[in-house]
Amino acid sequence: MTRYAADPSAIKALIHPERVHRDVYTDPDIFRLEMKHLFANTWVYVGHASQIPNPGDYLTTEIGDQPVMASRHTDGSIHVLYNRCPHKGTKIASEACGNTGKFFRCPYHAWSFKTNGALLAIPFKKGYDGTGLEESEAVKGLAPVGAAHVYRDFIFARLAPSGVDFATFFGESLSSIDNMIDRSPEGKLVLEGAPLRYMHPCNWKMLVENQTDTCHPMVAHESSAGTAVSVWEREQAKGGKKPMAVEVYAPFMSPYDFFEKMGIRVWPNGHGHTGVTTSIHADYSAIPGYFEKMVEAYGEERARAILGENRHNTIYFPNIMVKGPIQTLRLFKPIAADRTLVESYTFRLVGAPDMLFERTLMYNRLINAPTSIVGHDDLEMYERAQLGLHADGLEWVNIQRLYEPGEAEDVTEISGGTSERQMRNQFHAWAKYMTMSMKPEDAAFQEAAQ
Amino acid sequence: MSAVTEKDLVDFVYREARLLDELRYEEWLGLYAEDAHYWMPAEWRQTDPRLQASLMYEDMLLLRIRVERLSGARTFSQKPKSRAQHLLQAPQVDELNPAENRYRTYTPFHYAETRGDEFNIYAGWARHELRVEEGNLKIVLKRVDLVNFDAPFGNIQLFM
Numbered sequence: 001m002t003r004y005a006a007d008p009s010a011i012k013a014l015i016h017p018e019r020v021h022r023d024v025y026t027d028p029d030i031f032r033l034e035m036k037h038l039f040a041n042t043w044v045y046v047g048h049a050s051q052i053p054n055p056g057d058y059l060t061t062e063i064g065d066q067p068v069m070a071s072r073h074t075d076g077s078i079h080v081l082y083n084r085c086p087h088k089g090t091k092i093a094s095e096a097c098g099n100t101g102k103f104f105r106c107p108y109h110a111w112s113f114k115t116n117g118a119l120l121a122i123p124f125k126k127g128y129d130g131t132g133l134e135e136s137e138a139v140k141g142l143a144p145v146g147a148a149h150v151y152r153d154f155i156f157a158r159l160a161p162s163g164v165d166f167a168t169f170f171g172e173s174l175s176s177i178d179n180m181i182d183r184s185p186e187g188k189l190v191l192e193g194a195p196l197r198y199m200h201p202c203n204w205k206m207l208v209e210n211q212t213d214t215c216h217p218m219v220a221h222e223s224s225a226g227t228a229v230s231v232w233e234r235e236q237a238k239g240g241k242k243p244m245a246v247e248v249y250a251p252f253m254s255p256y257d258f259f260e261k262m263g264i265r266v267w268p269n270g271h272g273h274t275g276v277t278t279s280i281h282a283d284y285s286a287i288p289g290y291f292e293k294m295v296e297a298y299g300e301e302r303a304r305a306i307l308g309e310n311r312h313n314t315i316y317f318p319n320i321m322v323k324g325p326i327q328t329l330r331l332f333k334p335i336a337a338d339r340t341l342v343e344s345y346t347f348r349l350v351g352a353p354d355m356l357f358e359r360t361l362m363y364n365r366l367i368n369a370p371t372s373i374v375g376h377d378d379l380e381m382y383e384r385a386q387l388g389l390h391a392d393g394l395e396w397v398n399i400q401r402l403y404e405p406g407e408a409e410d411v412t413e414i415s416g417g418t419s420e421r422q423m424r425n426q427f428h429a430w431a432k433y434m435t436m437s438m439k440p441e442d443a444a445f446q447e448a449a450q
Numbered sequence: 451m452s453a454v455t456e457k458d459l460v461d462f463v464y465r466e467a468r469l470l471d472e473l474r475y476e477e478w479l480g481l482y483a484e485d486a487h488y489w490m491p492a493e494w495r496q497t498d499p500r501l502q503a504s505l506m507y508e509d510m511l512l513l514r515i516r517v518e519r520l521s522g523a524r525t526f527s528q529k530p531k532s533r534a535q536h537l538l539q540a541p542q543v544d545e546l547n548p549a550e551n552r553y554r555t556y557t558p559f560h561y562a563e564t565r566g567d568e569f570n571i572y573a574g575w576a577r578h579e580l581r582v583e584e585g586n587l588k589i590v591l592k593r594v595d596l597v598n599f600d601a602p603f604g605n606i607q608l609f610m
Contacts, residue, residue, distance in 0.1 A: 365504055370602070
């Protein structure tokens with residue numbers, strides 16, 4: 001029996017306003033409870049509609065540890081289904097992205113399903129005559145997840161059949177996705193380019209927290225960004241324009257004061273972002289022809305407002321980060337308490353010059369690839385933290401920076417950019433969504449079993 | 451340099467791998483032309499390094515940054531330092547074209563990289579495009595395609 005099984009008070013005791021117990025990162029039982037509760041009660045990113053533009057198109061992914069797929073039905077609607085044949089459990093779709101034609105067909109016994117999941121046919125069906133199959137759950141076809149919602153082509157799903165609705169869950173935080181989309185002169189994004197996939201030997205939450213950790217770049221990335229700055233300082237004597245790659249690397253070495261002034265905004269339900277007033281993405285060279293296209297599409301005032309919003313990293317709790325000015329989305333997929341798969345996706349702004357997409361791809365490979373020197377710096381820190389947390393000398397992880405006693409929770413507020421408030425915000429949401437579906441009788445049952 | 455022979459090209463590819471295995475990075479950089487690129491595609495039969503995703507597409511400035519970083523005092527991901535070993539299939543000469551000063555080779559390989567107790571093996575194909583500059587062969591483009599380019603890797607810190 002586990003220490004934490006379905007006991008809301010034991011879960012809540014792990015989260016203090018200014019510190020969290022190390023078990024949230026290391027304990028396999030906590031991880032299992034996250035999969036069962038946290039990833040069921042929250043709205044989790046599934047994919048982008050541009051990956052499945054035509055009827056019969058599908059994409060496969062995981063919500064927590066659950067295999068799911070998003071399918072484009074004949075009527076154009078998108079359905080998020082468990083990727084599991086109702087007959088024997090076989091995964092129906094095996095490729096990351098593909099087209100199944102008019103229907104899904106299980107490769108094991110050829111049960112077939114419409115692209116909305118409904119059962120279409122079973123071979124030699126008379127073998128089920130009089131067996132009561134029509135009363136079984138198998139006859140319902142591919143099971144849909146609890147709820148799905150497509151927001152401006154971003155597909156999200158909640159596994160739990162009931163819970164917090166989409167609009168309440170995300171609220172004003174959707175403004176970061178809006179800004180990324182609005183950066184297209186046509187108001188449209190296309191997911192393009194292979195995702196860069198990077199395996200990390202650490203808990204998924206460390207990666208999420210790092211996205212709004214503004215006190216690590218000038219330290220952990222001194223080796224990469226710092227070296228880039230010093231090599232460029234030497235090389236620029238030879239003349240020439242500052243290369244795009246140096247523009248990407250150099251701002252990581254900005255001083256604390258710069259990051260403090262960037263600001264952090266938190267939203268209810270664990271969402272938040274760095275870069276309220278400015279960010280490390282605000283000072284890139286203009287892409288020829290882009291601003292003109294934006295003005296043409298939106299008018300000058302609106303174009304300036306869209307491009308003047310330079311949010312750094314936006315966390316959509318629980319496990320994605322969106323970078324509007326760069327057009328990337330990072331998905332932090334939990335594999336085990338100490339293992340996380342990071343998939344970094346790139347978007348093309350429809351109607352914008354190619355050079356913008358070139359920068360998006362460059363940013364992704366310089367910062368998010370397993371071959372990225374910035375990535376090497378970060379992974380090293382996560383790995384050391386995952387190992388270090390086993391030390392029994394201290395059991396708590398400190399998230400106290402710029403903490404004010406009595407700090408409001410589940411609110412929209414702006415604080416200094418070096419605050420760890422977004423981490424506190426995430427853990428407040430973590431405790432809430434971990435425990436909201438735990439029933440007291442579950443705990444009683446567990447105790448009885450002990 | 452007299453006319454480039456097939457043996458010159460094959461020897462060059464072996465020498466590059468040996469410099470990498472012996473961690474002689476300054477000499478290794480010296481094998482590259484100033485306008486050279488080191489490219490690791492992230493897509494099958496990729497044709498475009500700029501508008502398709504790559505694991506690496508680096509010019510000499512970026513390669514120098516990597517090499518200097520490896521020996522930096524605060525490069526914590528290199529404590530302890532990584533080591534590397536190449537196992538090359540005999541390089542095949544795909545083009546020997548003195549008229550246009552273009553030479554191309556194709557070399558299937560296995561590559562091992564360590565980090566502390568960790569040991570990872572990768573497999574793929576290296577393609578070198580070379581030219582003669584002031585009597586020496588130089589790399590214009592080194593393209594490294596991994597057989598599982600789309601799989602999730604941990605840190606790949608050195609050069610294949």
